[in-house]
Amino acid sequence: MHDLSRRRAFWSAAAAFTPALFGNAAWSASAAPPKPYEFFALGDFTINLPAPDRKSRYLLVSVTLEVKSEYTQEFRDLAPRLKETVLRRLMQMSERNQLRPGESNPASVRENLYESLAEIKEHGLKSVVITRFLHS
Template sequence: MTFPSFRRAMLGAAAAVMMVPAVLSSALPARAEEAPKKEFEYVTLGDFTVNLPSSSRRMSYVVVSVTLETKSAQTQQFRDLSPRLKQAVLQRLMAMSVRQELRPGRTDPGVLRDNLFDSLAQLQEEGLKDVVITRLLYS
């Protein structure tokens, strides 16, 4: 191979390498547009601490962490309503405590979730997919 043909080959290779980013960048926006949007999002309501009735002098309580799974289109509505939603959760947990439905070893997380779902659906049913109990801790 002579120097001029070697030089042409090297320049051609360099040009090809320089074109790769341009070709890839033109393909990337199309892929970004095709990326599916999330159908559901999570809204964390936080931890709720509720005293439990006790016959002894020792205080006992339960900590329940609640997160909502919502449709993405309505997520902001749930965030805007979060003070009311938190109030509804706390009221339902306190009522369950008085009825002794929140007892260590006897609380069915499914029933707890259903109770909270019912309370929250009264405030904002549209867009509420699920209530997720992320922590259930007794002391």
């Protein structure tokens, strides 16, 4: 038997034997359990910060939502409204001096954003995740 014929015979036997060993469910993508939550990125938000020295200061925040899988499409449909809400809340926090270069707390920002977003769509929203938090 040639080397190529041996390889074909080996792989044919392996293909026939593997489903019996592991079961057919191991090979189907539909057998994977559905994910209860999905991550939905809202994007990056840049906010100007007040600075006493008149230098330009800003905060860059990347926001991702953790939502129940069955509500992901509803959150996608509301994305423009959700983004506007995040931007508005960050601007309010900046105007109130709650966001200061080097002193802002990402956990506080996350909590504020969650409260604002829950007013728009609370059902299905598990968490707000800050994936980037950079000061200039």
